[in-house]
Amino acid sequence: MLQQVLRAFEEAREPLNLVDLARQLDVDQPALEGMIAYWVRKGRLKESQATASSCRAECGPTCASGAGPCPFIGKMPRIITLVGTEE
Amino acid sequence: MTVIGTAALNAPIYVRYQPDIEDELTRLSTAIGQTPLLQRYHPRWLAIQLLEGDSGLLTEVQNAPNGAPVLQVLNDSQARLRAIYNEDIDVILTDQRYRFVNTLVRRVLTRPATQRETLSDRVDKIVTHRLLGIPIFLALMWLVFKLTTDVATPYLEWVEEAIGGPLTNQLVALLTLIGLDGTWVESLVVDGIIAGVGGVLVFVPVLMTLYLALAILEDSGYMARAAFVMDRLMHILGLHGKSFLPMIVGFGCNVPAIYATRTLETEKDRILTGLLVPFMSCSARLPVYVLLATIFFPAYSGLVVFGLYMLGIVAAIGLGFALKHTLFKTKDRVPFIMELPPYHLPTLRGIWTHMWERTASFIRRAGTVIMATSILIWLLMAIPTRGDGAFADTELDDSAFATVAGVVAPVFAPLGFGSWEASGALVTGFIAKEVVVSTMSQIYGVAEEEEAAEPTTLVDDLGQVVTSFAGATIDTLRAIPLIIGIDLMGTEAEDEAEPAGLMRAAQSNFEVSSGGHGALAALAFMVFVLLYTPCVAVIAAARQEFGNRWMWFSVVGQLVIAWIAALVVFQGGRLLGWG
DSSP: OHHHHHHHHHHOSSOEEHHHHHHHHTOOHHHHHHHHHHHHHHTSEEEEOOOHHHHHHHHGGGSTTTTSOOTTOOOOOOEEEETTOOO | OEEOOGGGGGSOOOOOOOHHHHHHHHHHHHHHHTOGGGTTSOHHHHHHHHHTTOHHHHHHHHHSTTHHHHHHHHHHHHHHHHHHHOSOHHHHHHHHHHHHHHHHHHHHEEOOSSOOOOHHHHHHHHHTOTTTHHHHHHHHHHHHHHIIIIITHHHHHHHHHHIIIIIHHHHHHHHHHTTOTTSHHHHIIIIIIIIIIIHHHTTHHHHHHHHHHHHHHHHHTHHHHHHHHHHHHHHHTTSOGGGHHHHHHTTTOHHHHHHHGGGSSSHHHHHHHHHHGGGSOOGGGHHHHHHHHHHHOTTSHHHHHHHHHHHHHHHHHHHHHHHHTTTTOOOOOOOEEEOOOOOOOOOHHHHHHHHHHHHHHHHHHIIIIIHHHHHHHHHHHHSBSSTTOBTTBSOGGGBHHHHHHHHHHHHHGGGTOOSHHHHHHHHHTTTOTHHHHHHHHHHHHHHTTTSOOOOOOHHHHHHHHHHHHHHHHHHHHHHHHHHTTOOSSOGGGSOOOOOOHHHHHHHHHHHHHTTSOHHHHHHHHHHHHHHSOOOHHHHHHHHHHHOHHHHHHHHHHHHHHHHHHHHHHHHHHHHTTOO
């Protein structure tokens, strides 16, 4: 089952959403989340999410809002990528 | 979902692994059982932990007397399993546990033959549909800009009247009271600060409407879908799908969008996305579009603004496609999964927080960066470099600002806006895009200042503010049904109002500089504003993230692209007989 998750990433031709992947693999979404978390711990998948907190830390004085949290960044969806398939 | 056979769960359950793994577990358990110090652990549990490589327990075994035979059995077992499965042993064991749990769940749960779709699922089927997704995204964006321009315009005019009338009157009265009327201080306050900062603050209602619409889209969960849909398009074009996430952030402000490129894995993708982000039209550019679209395309201002935003996306995708197949060639295989949050009704509090944070940020900028720039521009406009004027009492054409801007102006002549006024606004726009509007407001405001208002009392002014607010509210309510083509009050029959003050001066300037093709020149100007360097903060962010070389590549590239695109719009439009 764990291998199926990695295979789904490898064989994906276009971005998938988590709900569709759970349906495709015929597993519950919490179980899929667990398997993804496992592969993230193993370093085979990578999770990323652009959030306001990253702006607060990095934007600093150059940001439109000064030192506070940058207001111009919504919480972007969490995305999970296969590691080691990029050049 | 029904749970059956719960009684069976009272008995202890052992996960049964594949026979070859069970054989190794038995061997290892036996060895552990023969080591007295390890007998405080359940032998099978310890065997599994050791096979999975638990470092703490491994150390304990190494330190235990007679631990060596256990380690020998462990090493042999690991070697045999690796040879069979060609995979880390902890992966094999975890995989088999998941299989066991999955089988168990299937045995004890009866699920409906077909899963019931949630409302989110049903909506997602439409909005993330392969064919419908992009048209729906475009339609929503069109609605956002239609709302932004049509609904907010009456309030824009109200703020403009309040700043240009009552506020200016009262400040002038105050300056007169302290004996500063007619001095350079009055010029600084009226022509510098009020014209510059006020000229930008006029657009607060427009931006609040934009932020309101974006907050609703974000809080409802749609923005994630928009990113998903556009990701798919980017992926089809051979671009990195994840690039669109920072690009969507760029609609608000390009600076955090540049930093958001850190979510991309490779340096090439980060730089490529960083080069594309500035083409996403940030909210600071909106006042420029609204100002010029209202003057030159009053009946289609929403469509013009929407078109400019779309042009930004098309330019980014087109450039990305070209760069991806030349400078940034990679073996592009970056499959990914995106989590789409469930839809929910946005809360008033959430929407207000989003809207207010962004509006407050805009107002803070008006009070800092824009005020400082306005004062600097006023100073340049006050210093005479030719003619016989004096400080703060000179013809604008003779000012230092006109002289400096005049040097750059010929570059823009083929684009239809080769006047020192327009080119001066573009040069100051490097500081921040709102400054384009504040500079135009200062230049054209001074040009129109002969229309001095008659003296009024504070009560008159307050009365005017309240009355015109009520008028703006009525006009806004009239405008809402008009968005979908319903004319409840016969408003379309009303004549278009003549542009006043600043707008008339701007219109006249574009008409003159373009040889009578003012609308085309204004369109070319807006295209240039869309595509050239957003602001110094973006340049600083690009330098920090990608280094000097790519920063310069980005700045020069944007200028060249903006110039060519504006040229195509102006000269192409003239050839086709438009404008």
